[in-house]
Amino acid sequence: MLTPRPVIMLFRDDFRLADNPALNAAHASGQPVVCAFVHDPDTQRPGAIGWWLNQARSALAATLREQGGTLLEVEGTTPEAVPQLAKIFNAETVFWNRRYDPTGKAQDTQTKATLEAQGVCVHSLPGRLLHEPWTVQTGSGQPYKVFTAWWRAVRDMPPPGRCVSAPRTLTFAPWPKAAHALAEHAHTLPPHTLPEGANAAEQDWPCSEADAHDMLQEFIENNVARYSQERDRPDKDTTSRLSPYLRAGLISARQVWHAVEDAVQKHGHIAENAWTFLSELGWRDFAYTQLFYHPTLATENLRPEFNDMPWQNTQKLLHAWQQGQTGYPLVDAGMRQLYQTGWMHNRVRMVVASFLTKHLLTDWRKGEVWFHNRLVDADPAQNAMNWQWCAGTGIDASPWFRIFNPVGQSEKFDPTGAYIRTWVPELRHLPDKLIHTPWKADPALCRQIGLHLGKTYPHPIVDLKEARAVALAHYKNLPARQKED
Ligand SMILES: Cc1cc2nc3c(=O)[nH]c(=O)nc-3n(C[C@H](O)[C@H](O)[C@H](O)COP(=O)(O)OP(=O)(O)OC[C@H]3O[C@@H](n4cnc5c(N)ncnc54)[C@H](O)[C@@H]3O)c2cc1C
Incomplete structure (x- = not known):
C-alpha cells in the first residue's frame, strides 16, 4: 500500500490546538501532519511581543511533544521556506490560518502562488x-x-x-534527513529576550x-x-x-x-x-x-488634514513620557506598568496617548512604536487603530478637541490612588486627595514623607492649561480645517 503524502500545518500567531481551523482541517485530511513554524526575519518583531510569541511557540511545541510530535522550526522568509518544506516532505497540501496585515497578506499570496506552481494545494482558513x-x-x-x-x-x-475541539490524536509525518538539518539550524538562533526593565512580565504572564x-x-x-x-x-x-x-x-x-x-x-x-x-x-x-x-494604518493619518499638523516631537518630553517621569502621577503609573510588565490598563492607555499627542504635541506614530516595542499584546491592528483613535487622526476617532485631563481622569478612575501607589512608590505616603497632584502638597508634608519634588519625583513637565490651549490652536490652524471654517 502507498504511504499517504503528508500535509503541512503552518503555525503563525495561532499557537493552540483547540479551535484552530487550519490544524483541524490538516487533521481531517487523514494524512500525516507536519507541524511547522518559520522564523521569518521579515515578520519577526523585536521587543516584548517577540519574547511573548516565543513563549507561546515553546508552549505549543511542548504540547505537541506530549502527543509524540515535534514542531518543526525553520529559518527563512515564508515565501521561500514553505515551498522548500513542501518539497522536502513531498507534501500534498499546506494549511494555514489567514493573516490580514499587509506583509502577511503579501507573503501568503506569494507563497500560495509558488506552492500551486509546484502542484501543492493550499487551504487558508479563518482562525483569528x-x-x-x-x-x-x-x-x-x-x-x-x-x-x-x-x-x-x-x-x-x-x-x-461553533468552536472546533483539539484533534484527539494527531498522526505526525516522519521527518526526512533534510528536515532535521533545517531544524538543527533553527535551534542555533538567538533567543528573544524581554526588553530592558520588563522582568515582571515573566511572572505576570503564564504562557500556555x-x-x-x-x-x-x-x-x-x-x-x-x-x-x-x-x-x-x-x-x-x-x-x-x-x-x-x-x-x-x-x-x-x-x-x-x-x-x-x-x-x-x-x-x-x-x-x-x-x-x-x-x-x-x-x-x-x-x-x-x-x-x-487601510494597510498603512500604522504609518499614515486616516484623516489627511492631520498631515499638516506641526508636531513638536520634543525628544526630552518623549523620553520623560517613555520613562514615566512626566510629573503627572496617572501617566507615570501607566508608563511604568507598561515598562515593567509589558501591559497597561485600557483607560490608562487612553490617558497616556492623549497626553503624548495633545499635551506634548508628539506625533502619535512615536507612541505607537514605543507601545509596539514594550507591549506583550502589541498588535498591528489594535495598536495602530487605537493610537489613531486617541490622536483624533482615525476614521472613527475621538475628536482632537477631546483632551483628557490626566488629573481629572486620575481622580475619577483611581480615586484612592491605589493604582498610582503600586507603580509610583515615591508618592505612596501622600494622602488620597493629594496623590493626583503632588505639586500641591505642603512642603512640610513632603519633607515628612521623604518626597522631594524635582529630585525624587519630577515637577509636571508641562502646564496642562497652556499645553491644551496650544494643542487646540494648532488644530484650528490646520490648513484643511481653515478651508472648512
Ligand atoms: C493607545 C492604545 C494602544 C493599544 N494597543 C493595543 C495592542 O497593541 N494590542 C491589544 O490587544 N490592545 C491594544 N489596545 C486596546 C486595549 O487597551 C487592550 O486590548 C486591553 O487593555 C487589553 O486588556 P484586557 O484583555 O483586559 O481587555 P478587556 O477589557 O477584557 O477586553 C477583552 C478584549 O477585547 C479587545 N479589546 C478591548 N479593548 C479594545 C480596544 N480599545 N481596541 C481593540 N480591541 C480591544 C482585546 O482583545 C481584549 O483582550 C490599545 C488601546 C490603546 C488606547
Whole structure:
C-alpha cells in the first residue's frame, strides 16, 4: 500500500490546538501532519511581543511533544521556506490560518502562488477573528467606518461559528534527513529576550493554551458581572487580561465569545455586562477591518488634514513620557506598568496617548512604536487603530478637541490612588486627595514623607492649561480645517 503524502500545518500567531481551523482541517485530511513554524526575519518583531510569541511557540511545541510530535522550526522568509518544506516532505497540501496585515497578506499570496506552481494545494482558513473583514459590510457593499454601525450589523448576523475541539490524536509525518538539518539550524538562533526593565512580565504572564482558558474562566466566574462598572478602573484591575493570549492565538476570539455567551445562557443577570465585554472583543475585529482596508494604518493619518499638523516631537518630553517621569502621577503609573510588565490598563492607555499627542504635541506614530516595542499584546491592528483613535487622526476617532485631563481622569478612575501607589512608590505616603497632584502638597508634608519634588519625583513637565490651549490652536490652524471654517 502507498504511504499517504503528508500535509503541512503552518503555525503563525495561532499557537493552540483547540479551535484552530487550519490544524483541524490538516487533521481531517487523514494524512500525516507536519507541524511547522518559520522564523521569518521579515515578520519577526523585536521587543516584548517577540519574547511573548516565543513563549507561546515553546508552549505549543511542548504540547505537541506530549502527543509524540515535534514542531518543526525553520529559518527563512515564508515565501521561500514553505515551498522548500513542501518539497522536502513531498507534501500534498499546506494549511494555514489567514493573516490580514499587509506583509502577511503579501507573503501568503506569494507563497500560495509558488506552492500551486509546484502542484501543492493550499487551504487558508479563518482562525483569528470573529468575522472575516469583508463579511461585515454596509448595504452598498462598503466597509463600515463607524464602530457602532459595524457592531449593530454584527449583532444582526448569526453568531460566529461553533468552536472546533483539539484533534484527539494527531498522526505526525516522519521527518526526512533534510528536515532535521533545517531544524538543527533553527535551534542555533538567538533567543528573544524581554526588553530592558520588563522582568515582571515573566511572572505576570503564564504562557500556555491552558493558562489562557484559566484566565477566561476566572474572568467569567469573578469579573464579567461587573465589567461595565469596573472596566475603566485601573485600581480594580478586573478586565479579562486576555489580550496577550488573543494576540498569540493561545485562545481564539470565537472561544471567548462562546464561553461568554454560554455564561449568559446560564446566568441571565450578567447579560448587559457580558455584551459590553463582547463589544470590546468586537473592537478587536473592527481594528482588523481597518487594517485590512487601510494597510498603512500604522504609518499614515486616516484623516489627511492631520498631515499638516506641526508636531513638536520634543525628544526630552518623549523620553520623560517613555520613562514615566512626566510629573503627572496617572501617566507615570501607566508608563511604568507598561515598562515593567509589558501591559497597561485600557483607560490608562487612553490617558497616556492623549497626553503624548495633545499635551506634548508628539506625533502619535512615536507612541505607537514605543507601545509596539514594550507591549506583550502589541498588535498591528489594535495598536495602530487605537493610537489613531486617541490622536483624533482615525476614521472613527475621538475628536482632537477631546483632551483628557490626566488629573481629572486620575481622580475619577483611581480615586484612592491605589493604582498610582503600586507603580509610583515615591508618592505612596501622600494622602488620597493629594496623590493626583503632588505639586500641591505642603512642603512640610513632603519633607515628612521623604518626597522631594524635582529630585525624587519630577515637577509636571508641562502646564496642562497652556499645553491644551496650544494643542487646540494648532488644530484650528490646520490648513484643511481653515478651508472648512
Ligand atoms: C493607545 C492604545 C494602544 C493599544 N494597543 C493595543 C495592542 O497593541 N494590542 C491589544 O490587544 N490592545 C491594544 N489596545 C486596546 C486595549 O487597551 C487592550 O486590548 C486591553 O487593555 C487589553 O486588556 P484586557 O484583555 O483586559 O481587555 P478587556 O477589557 O477584557 O477586553 C477583552 C478584549 O477585547 C479587545 N479589546 C478591548 N479593548 C479594545 C480596544 N480599545 N481596541 C481593540 N480591541 C480591544 C482585546 O482583545 C481584549 O483582550 C490599545 C488601546 C490603546 C488606547
